[in-house]
Structures are given as structure tokens and as C-alpha cells.
Amino acid sequence: MSTAVADKRPSSTLRGASLPKWSPYAIAVGSVAVAAGIGLAAGLDSRIQWGLIAAILFVLGTYVISARVEGRRQAKDRVATSLVWVAFLLALLPLVSLVWTTVSRGVKVLDIYFLTHSMGLISDTEPGGGIYHAIIGSLEQVGLATVIAAPIGVLTAIYLVEYGRGNLARSVTFFVDVMTGIPSIVAGLFILSIMLMFDMQPFGFAGSLALAILMMPVVVRSTEEMLKLVPNELREASLALGVPKWRTILKVVLPTSIGGITTGIMLAVARIAGETAPVLLLVWGNSLINSNPFEGAQQSLPLYIYQQYQNSQGSGAAYDRAWAAALTLIAFVMILNMVARGIARWKAPKTGR
Incomplete structure (x- = not known):
């Protein structure tokens, strides 16, 4: 009898609400879309400015959404992770740009005769x-x-x-x-x-x-x-x-x-x-x-x-x-x-x- 009563009790858990795994990607896509809209509306021609606006919106959006769903403590952790990703992408952009520019301009005459x-x-x-x-x-x-x-x-x-x-x-x-x-x-x-x-x-x-x-x-x-x-x-x-x-x-x-x-x-x-x-x-x-x-x-x-x-x-x-x-x-x-x-x-x- 006691066992049956115990089974009917609601199970307690220490885990609170959490964002799905795809949420960072959705926030990133939304940030890019909003940044593109702001750039077009403000007449910004530089894609670098669009990227910086998207990065700021991504960090702010991550904090706001995570704070409402998961709490401020988890939101701070997600913001730190977001800043790491933003810094990684900012460091990667010059490298990708350098390699792309060199390859696109270097292949014009690069052949066996040239070597x-x-x-x-x-x-x-x-x-x-x-x-x-x-x-x-x-x-x-x-x-x-x-x-x-x-x-x-x-x-x-x-x-x-x-x-x-x-x-x-x-x-x-x-x-x-x-x-x-x-x-x-x-x-x-x-x-x-x-x-x-x-x-x-x-x-x-x-x-x-x-x-x-x-x-x-x-x-x-x-x-x-x-x-x-x-x-x-x-x-x-x-x-x-x-x-x-x-x-x-x-x-x-x-x-x-x-x-x-x-x-x-x-x-x-x-x-x-x-x-x-x-x-x-x-x-x-x-x-x-x-x-x-x-x-x-x-x-x-x-x-x-x-x-x-x-x-x-x-x-x-x-x-x-x-x-x-x-x-x-x-x-x-x-x-x-x-x-x-x-x-x-x-x-x-x-x-x-």
C-alpha cells in the first residue's frame, strides 16, 4: 500500500527549464537577419559593420532569451560562451579573407610552366x-x-x-x-x-x-x-x-x-x-x-x-x-x-x- 502511494507522488527534479540545442543557431540567424535589416535601413555599405552589429545582437539576444527561460546564472554562462564564439569568428575572418584573396588572385598564372x-x-x-x-x-x-x-x-x-x-x-x-x-x-x-x-x-x-x-x-x-x-x-x-x-x-x-x-x-x-x-x-x-x-x-x-x-x-x-x-x-x-x-x-x- 505504501509503495503504491509513493509511486503516485510527483517526482522532484533539480533541473530547471533549458533552451533547446538548436537555440544558439536560431539566435545567430535572427541576429544576422536583424543586422542586415539595420544595415540596409541605415545605408551601411560595409559588411564588416553588419557583422559587428550581428555579433552584438547575438550576445544581447542570447542573454535576454536565456535569462527569461533559464535564469540569470545560466544566461551569464551562455553569454560567456557566445563571446568566445564571437572572438573566434572575428579572429577567423582575417585568415579566411587572406586565404581567399590570395587564392583568387594567385591562380591566374599559377601552373606547371610558372613553377x-x-x-x-x-x-x-x-x-x-x-x-x-x-x-x-x-x-x-x-x-x-x-x-x-x-x-x-x-x-x-x-x-x-x-x-x-x-x-x-x-x-x-x-x-x-x-x-x-x-x-x-x-x-x-x-x-x-x-x-x-x-x-x-x-x-x-x-x-x-x-x-x-x-x-x-x-x-x-x-x-x-x-x-x-x-x-x-x-x-x-x-x-x-x-x-x-x-x-x-x-x-x-x-x-x-x-x-x-x-x-x-x-x-x-x-x-x-x-x-x-x-x-x-x-x-x-x-x-x-x-x-x-x-x-x-x-x-x-x-x-x-x-x-x-x-x-x-x-x-x-x-x-x-x-x-x-x-x-x-x-x-x-x-x-x-x-x-x-x-x-x-x-x-x-x-x-x-
């Missing part, structure tokens, strides 16, 4: 030509800079994390921080001063040295953070078995963090791949193919883009070549990031069940 021919004897005002010589120069200059900076940066980070104590470690950390903020033109001027001392002519390897200076602090900082993420228990377990510290670093610490280290190096490569000022000072550029980075002026993709756009006056064949080279440079950086992710997954430590 496999140099400028040769073609002037900047004439159609034709390509970026083969610039691709070779960029690959050699960035590759040599990576060969120089990556080992030095990784070894420096290992010293700071595993061995660094006292004044020397603090001095190294200080200079790494200073180098992180050095403008690229300063690195180029430093190498240029050395070249002038020895009466040297522009050549590709000089640009690689300047790029290596810019790359090293990025590699040091990223590698240092990755090494700090390795649990100390792994080091202690290896040392407890009698393994020397250098072998522990080589066989335990580095394999555990190799994915992050590789990603950091690739990010540093992407950082220097678009530098123009050091190459302009030290390499000068060349319309012909020069595959020897240790002799003679050499071209690179960023310098090619700068020179073509400078000589284009905002239109013409040089203008199209500049955008096509910019698209190629973006694709080059994307390929580097994809390679980094592939290496990181390949070299990541495998954990068994």
Missing part, C-alpha cells in the same frame, strides 16, 4: 616567367638555416632543462629572450657587417646565417617547453636502473618529446620562410637560376614577391606573378606543417594496452 621556369631574360612588365629560381633559393636558404639552427637550438634547450644551473644558465636564458625579439633587419645588418669586413659579395648562405639567427630562439623556447613536459618519473626510473644521464636524455627524454620538438622546429621554419629583409640585404635576388648558395646572388620566394609587387604598380603581369608566388609560399608553409604533424605522429611514443 618550372625562371624569369630569365623576361622583364617585369612582360607576361610569362616563373618562380623556379626562387623556389630553389628558398629551399636552399631555409634548409641551410635549419641545419644550423635546429641542432644548436635543441642542444641549448637540453642544457637549460637538464643541466643548466647558476649564472651561465641565467645568462643563456636572458640572451635567448633578447634574441626572440630581434627584428629581422637587425639580424641581416649583423651578417652584412661581417661581410663588409671581409669584402664579401652577396650570396645565399649569408641569408641562411641571418635566418638561422632568427630561428634559433624559437627552437630553443619550443624545445625547452617540450622537455619540461616529460614527467620526472621517467628520468628517475631510468637513472635508478643505473643508466647514465646522457643516455637517459638520448633514449628516454628525447623520444618522449620528439613530436613536440619536431613541431616546434617546423614552426620556426615557417617563421623564417617568409622573411624578406635579410634576403634583400644579403642575397639581393637574381632573375636567373643559381643553385649554388655559396657563390653569387640568389633569389627567394619572399624577395621575389616583394620585387614583383614593387615593379607592378598594382596591375599587370608582375602583379599576377606576385600573388601566384604568395600562394606558392602559403602552400609551402602548409606542407611543412603537414610534414611536422606526420613526423610527430610517427615518432610519438607508442603505449600498449
Whole structure:
């Protein structure tokens, strides 16, 4: 009898009313529609202004509707989530606009001929030509800079994390921080001063040295953070078995963090791949193919883009070549990031069940 009476009692719940899952999308659509109406009525031509009005209406609408249905506390939580989404979209818009503009303007002359021919004897005002010589120069200059900076940066980070104590470690950390903020033109001027001392002519390897200076602090900082993420228990377990510290670093610490280290190096490569000022000072550029980075002026993709756009006056064949080279440079950086992710997954430590 008591059980039957208990079953007839209304069940209590701690959950209040809540908005359906599709409500944020509906509020967003409504905000965009209202913003478009306000923009048309006010005579606003800029779509950016429409977007800002829609973002404000979205946040306000979310708060008002959620406060009436779910209460002020839940409304504040939804407003915080809405602000995060609005900030994400605002940060995404310039990137999407940049990629769209580069792709739409760069595909006009980007083809196999463009990628496999140099400028040769073609002037900047004439159609034709390509970026083969610039691709070779960029690959050699960035590759040599990576060969120089990556080992030095990784070894420096290992010293700071595993061995660094006292004044020397603090001095190294200080200079790494200073180098992180050095403008690229300063690195180029430093190498240029050395070249002038020895009466040297522009050549590709000089640009690689300047790029290596810019790359090293990025590699040091990223590698240092990755090494700090390795649990100390792994080091202690290896040392407890009698393994020397250098072998522990080589066989335990580095394999555990190799994915992050590789990603950091690739990010540093992407950082220097678009530098123009050091190459302009030290390499000068060349319309012909020069595959020897240790002799003679050499071209690179960023310098090619700068020179073509400078000589284009905002239109013409040089203008199209500049955008096509910019698209190629973006694709080059994307390929580097994809390679980094592939290496990181390949070299990541495998954990068994």
C-alpha cells in the first residue's frame, strides 16, 4: 500500500527549464537577419559593420532569451560562451579573407610552366616567367638555416632543462629572450657587417646565417617547453636502473618529446620562410637560376614577391606573378606543417594496452 502511494507522488527534479540545442543557431540567424535589416535601413555599405552589429545582437539576444527561460546564472554562462564564439569568428575572418584573396588572385598564372621556369631574360612588365629560381633559393636558404639552427637550438634547450644551473644558465636564458625579439633587419645588418669586413659579395648562405639567427630562439623556447613536459618519473626510473644521464636524455627524454620538438622546429621554419629583409640585404635576388648558395646572388620566394609587387604598380603581369608566388609560399608553409604533424605522429611514443 505504501509503495503504491509513493509511486503516485510527483517526482522532484533539480533541473530547471533549458533552451533547446538548436537555440544558439536560431539566435545567430535572427541576429544576422536583424543586422542586415539595420544595415540596409541605415545605408551601411560595409559588411564588416553588419557583422559587428550581428555579433552584438547575438550576445544581447542570447542573454535576454536565456535569462527569461533559464535564469540569470545560466544566461551569464551562455553569454560567456557566445563571446568566445564571437572572438573566434572575428579572429577567423582575417585568415579566411587572406586565404581567399590570395587564392583568387594567385591562380591566374599559377601552373606547371610558372613553377618550372625562371624569369630569365623576361622583364617585369612582360607576361610569362616563373618562380623556379626562387623556389630553389628558398629551399636552399631555409634548409641551410635549419641545419644550423635546429641542432644548436635543441642542444641549448637540453642544457637549460637538464643541466643548466647558476649564472651561465641565467645568462643563456636572458640572451635567448633578447634574441626572440630581434627584428629581422637587425639580424641581416649583423651578417652584412661581417661581410663588409671581409669584402664579401652577396650570396645565399649569408641569408641562411641571418635566418638561422632568427630561428634559433624559437627552437630553443619550443624545445625547452617540450622537455619540461616529460614527467620526472621517467628520468628517475631510468637513472635508478643505473643508466647514465646522457643516455637517459638520448633514449628516454628525447623520444618522449620528439613530436613536440619536431613541431616546434617546423614552426620556426615557417617563421623564417617568409622573411624578406635579410634576403634583400644579403642575397639581393637574381632573375636567373643559381643553385649554388655559396657563390653569387640568389633569389627567394619572399624577395621575389616583394620585387614583383614593387615593379607592378598594382596591375599587370608582375602583379599576377606576385600573388601566384604568395600562394606558392602559403602552400609551402602548409606542407611543412603537414610534414611536422606526420613526423610527430610517427615518432610519438607508442603505449600498449
